[in-house]
Amino acid sequence: MSGQPVSNLAVDGARGGLLDREGALAKLMIAPAILYIVAMIGVPFVLAVLYSLSDATTGDPSLNFVGLRNFTAALEDPVFRLSLWNTVFFTLASQCIVVLLSRLLATALLKTFRGKWLVRFLIMLPWTAPISLGTIGWLWMLDSIFSPIDWVLRYVGLLGAPDALLGAGTNLYYLGIPGLAISSIILVDVWRILPLATVIQLAGLSSIPKDLLEAAEVDGASPWRRTLMITIPLTLPITSIAFLFGVVFTFTDLVVVYVLTRGGPVHMTQVLSSWTFFKGIEGGDLAQGAAISLFMFPVLAAVAILILRMARRTEVV
């Protein structure tokens, strides 16, 4: 940059140029980021709150204050209540599985073995590839007629024969039967977040001081006891962070439900984000949509506070 003339001044001891005034420079350099964040995250968030208290639609977006009517209307709507429950259930179910599996996987990845980069690449694919495209792969795998899972089940005789364990039909219709559709969504949520959680857990596991584990081994502690008394307590904060980020990403995700089921069959897999989209954008009811989406906020705020606490605690360790 054109800092040259100013720096000559600096040599002369005249530290007056803008490019040398720390306080001004500090504020000037942070200002664009703050302005952008306020304008594009802060203001829209306030707008979302205002919409939720109004009767705005895409046809008539003017804000007429109607109080909490949108929130009470949402709470009386059975589809909304189901979405709320589904969001919580899908998130908790998938993230509990993710925490257990990611710990197992991280422990295995800690070892040295041949072809590690390839294994890592394959395991990370669900997170590194665009989520909508990965989910399209699942849509084809869970197809009502051509699912390879059905083919295998038929091949081994669990499906499609008169006395087969899973029924005489030729297909299970994964995305068409409520129970199976719900399980499919949870499965794809697990698939999606597992790589991220694994890498976070891996960072936690490799940060445990080796001499601590060795000392315990010398003292005669069994592997089981070492895990229970050293590894788990020391990695608890980082495991919680993996869990909390998984919760944020799953709780607010639209893609998996939108691509796989669009909330069907008959709203059985509807979640807050998809219901927001269908009501607020496709249905054009901005006010209702905003109110529905804001039901996510308390959970997100709680998660943010927990993440901060956890991060502070790990710093002490």
Add this chain to the structure above:
Amino acid sequence: MTNVRKLAGRGGLYALLGAFAFFGAFPFYWMVIATFKTDHDLFSPLNNPFLFNEPPTLDHLKNLLFETHFHTYLTNTLWVGLAVVVITLVVAVPAAYSLARWARGWGEMLGIGIFLTYLVPPTILFIPLSRFTSSLGLQESLWSLILVYPTFTIPFCTWLLMGFFKTIPKDIEEQAMIDGLSRFGAMWKVVLPLSISGVLTVVVFAFTLSMHEFIYALTFISVSMKKTVSIGVPTELVRGDVFQWGSLMAGALIASLPVAVVYTFFLDRFVAGFTMGAVK
């Protein structure tokens, strides 16, 4: 005896990793198979779906590349991604430097505050932002995405870069200033070249996050020619109600793999941002 146990442990390790690799990568293997299968083979429920029962074909690829707007989606994605990268760098680099160097009490809080805005999800912001972009006359325009995508790249990248800048010792800059550079010059000519790996990480993330994005693109864009890959492939490669599975899978595969390869190299640094520097 111990050798046998070791061998069994080794076998168990490979079995476990194999199972996880299978779980992670199978949908993509499935895309490869569908890409090269003839329609007749693809849609015969009795055929073994894992094998090529008929000779492989390039028809789906040809259809994808010449009969659909797939190349337009790729160009759109590239253009949006690059523009977002530039905006992110211009805003996040100075902000991160400022926070890392001049932050005392309030700076640390501000940094964390900026990071936390990353947790405000698109699913809350997309309704007001869709009104906002259309009031600017940007509906059905890639500019709406370029304007909005930094809402998730700037907070995260500022946070990541702040960590990078903190690892560079202050003495180096002080030395440079004694040698005659201005305060700003010291940052521009000395610190930035040293943090090139951090800047590169931010380039990769801003680009991949833009490419992955779905909700805003779905909400703001409905004209086929303006779609990005992440919404174009799932919504456009359907004729009436019929999915063109072969071309659909080919498109998903081609758009996924290159970005996945690059992303994998940078994943550890990305995660260092999530763990908030708690793990050293």
